[in-house]
Amino acid sequence: MPAKLSTKDLQGQMMSLNRIGIALTKEQDLNQLLALILTESRLFTNAEAGSLYVREGQQLRFSVSQNDVLDARKKAELKAQKKQLEVVPSTFTGFYVSLDKSSLAGYVGVTAKVLNLLDVYKVPAGKEYKFNRSFDEKNNYRTKSMLIVPMKDASGNVVGVIQLINAHKGKNIVPFDKHYENLVLSLASQAAIAIRNAMLTQELKEAYLDTIFRLSVAAEYKDDDTASHIHRMSRYSAILAEGLGLSAAEVESIRYASPMHDIGKLGVPDSILMKPGKLTPAEFKEMQNHTVFGAKILENAKAELLKVSEIIAMTHHEKWDGSGYPRGLKGESIPLSGRVVALADVFDALTSKRCYKPAFSLEDSMKIIKEGSGRHFDAKVVQAFSDNLEKILAVKAQFSN
Numbered sequence: 484m485p486a487k488l489s490t491k492d493l494q495g496q497m498m499s500l501n502r503i504g505i506a507l508t509k510e511q512d513l514n515q516l517l518a519l520i521l522t523e524s525r526l527f528t529n530a531e532a533g534s535l536y537v538r539e540g541q542q543l544r545f546s547v548s549q550n551d552v553l554d555a556r557k558k559a560e561l562k563a564q565k566k567q568l569e570v571v572p573s574t575f576t577g578f579y580v581s582l583d584k585s586s587l588a589g590y591v592g593v594t595a596k597v598l599n600l601l602d603v604y605k606v607p608a609g610k611e612y613k614f615n616r617s618f619d620e621k622n623n624y625r626t627k628s629m630l631i632v633p634m635k636d637a638s639g640n641v642v643g644v645i646q647l648i649n650a651h652k653g654k655n656i657v658p659f660d661k662h663y664e665n666l667v668l669s670l671a672s673q674a675a676i677a678i679r680n681a682m683l684t685q686e687l688k689e690a691y692l693d694t695i696f697r698l699s700v701a702a703e704y705k706d707d708d709t710a711s712h713i714h715r716m717s718r719y720s721a722i723l724a725e726g727l728g729l730s731a732a733e734v735e736s737i738r739y740a741s742p743m744h745d746i747g748k749l750g751v752p753d754s755i756l757m758k759p760g761k762l763t764p765a766e767f768k769e770m771q772n773h774t775v776f777g778a779k780i781l782e783n784a785k786a787e788l789l790k791v792s793e794i795i796a797m798t799h800h801e802k803w804d805g806s807g808y809p810r811g812l813k814g815e816s817i818p819l820s821g822r823v824v825a826l827a828d829v830f831d832a833l834t835s836k837r838c839y840k841p842a843f844s845l846e847d848s849m850k851i852i853k854e855g856s857g858r859h860f861d862a863k864v865v866q867a868f869s870d871n872l873e874k875i876l877a878v879k880a881q882f883s884n
């Protein structure tokens with residue numbers, strides 16, 4: 484056994500734990516959070532590899548895998564073949580291990596005990612668990628020392644398992660220092676709480692987005708339309724936003740805010756919405772109110788996404804040359820999100836059948852869009868549309884009712 488850790492080691496570890504704790508509370512994306520937890524645990528223990536399992540019911544999902552040795556080998560092979568490293572190597576994720584005592588991870592998951600093994604090929608007979616060598620055999624790899632700890636949440640429930648593989652002292656593989664057990668355990672518990680929070684946040688976000696889609700579809704039902712229109716619109720808008728070089732966050736915001744652009748149609752009489760023929764000028768005037776109604780429904784929201792939705796509802800029928808409604812805004816005084824959705828909306832209306840018109844061919848629709856460049860539409864948005872036509876058409880094909 485190695486000597487007791489020095490005060491200096493302990494101080495270093497405390498600082499490291501603090502740093503990890505702060506990083507954990509900041510990271511909201513679950514997958515990135517899991518990868519961060521594994522990376523930090525490995526750094527902490529000087530482990531060349533590791534994997535992380537997340538509990539799902541009576542199973543453990545193999546969620547993150549890292550292996551410096553296999554990665555380096557892969558890189559060297561590619562270099563010998565003079566090939567560029569195009570994909571990030573390793574990470575064989577996505578399979579499940581049963582939550583029972585037959586495997587190492589399962590054993591730790593069930594018993595919530597730490598396993599610290601000097602050599603997994605020499606597990607004494609009579610133990611309930613057994614090391615599965617199939618990964619080693621397939622990859623010509625030797626797993627030797629292993630530290631496996633449960634990730635326990637505040638109530639003591641196991642939410643996952645961390646496996647650390649092959650601790651190093653210089654080039655040598657050594658057993659995991661016993662002193663690390665409690666430190667990794669406490670890190671794993673911090674991680675467990677962070678994971679629970681990230682899952683709740685994710686669930687909340689999904690529920691929120693689902694509600695938005697259902698509401699938007701409800702508004703469109705009156706208009707004799709389907710959910711597909713909402714999905715196409717949202718995706719077209721995201722493609723255009725991306726093509727315009729907006730940040731990933733802005734693209735997401737437009738993607739999720741655009742479905743509600745026509746929510747104000749809830750306030751337009753069915754007799755107008757579902758009229759088979761052309762609207763009279765008075766009826767069209769009334770139809771135009773759906774922009775103002777929509778913005779009214781969404782006004783004073785706290786959530787950033789709903790604020791963007793309000794702007795889109797209000798401005799998606801404005802035209803670049805100032806001839807749109809409800810306010811006759813012109814050029815860049817129309818918010819960019821409104822300019823983006825205007826094109827996505829019209830393209831979808833043109834290429835779809837409506838109660839008042841047949842679907843136009845792609846050719847005719849494109850012609851109308853291009854003629855509208857600099858008049859109805861912002862020319863930059865039309866350019867982004869042309870540049871990304873392939874992606875647009877892929878979405879059109881995918882959601883073709």
Ligand code: C2E
Pocket residue numbers: 706755756757758759760761762770800828829830832833837838839840851
């Ligand atoms: P919508 O059907 O979703 O159409 C959205 C926008 O696509 C229209 O906004 C218009 O800019 C464009 N668009 C749709 N069809 C055509 C077309 O045949 N040719 C051209 N050049 N553009 C087209 P707009 O005009 O402000 O209409 C807003 C909404 O009012 C429409 O949404 C639809 O629900 C309703 N609407 C418009 N015209 C009629 C009509 O003649 N009859 C009926 N029943 N509803 C209409």
Ligand code: SIN
Pocket residue numbers: 713714715717718738
């Ligand atoms: C989603 O991807 O689940 C919603 C966005 C969309 O349908 O375009």
Ligand code: SIN
Pocket residue numbers: 778793794797798816818
């Ligand atoms: C709004 O319509 O509520 C804001 C959009 C704009 O800036 O004109």
Ligand code: FE
Pocket residue numbers: 744745773799800
């Ligand atoms: Fe509209």
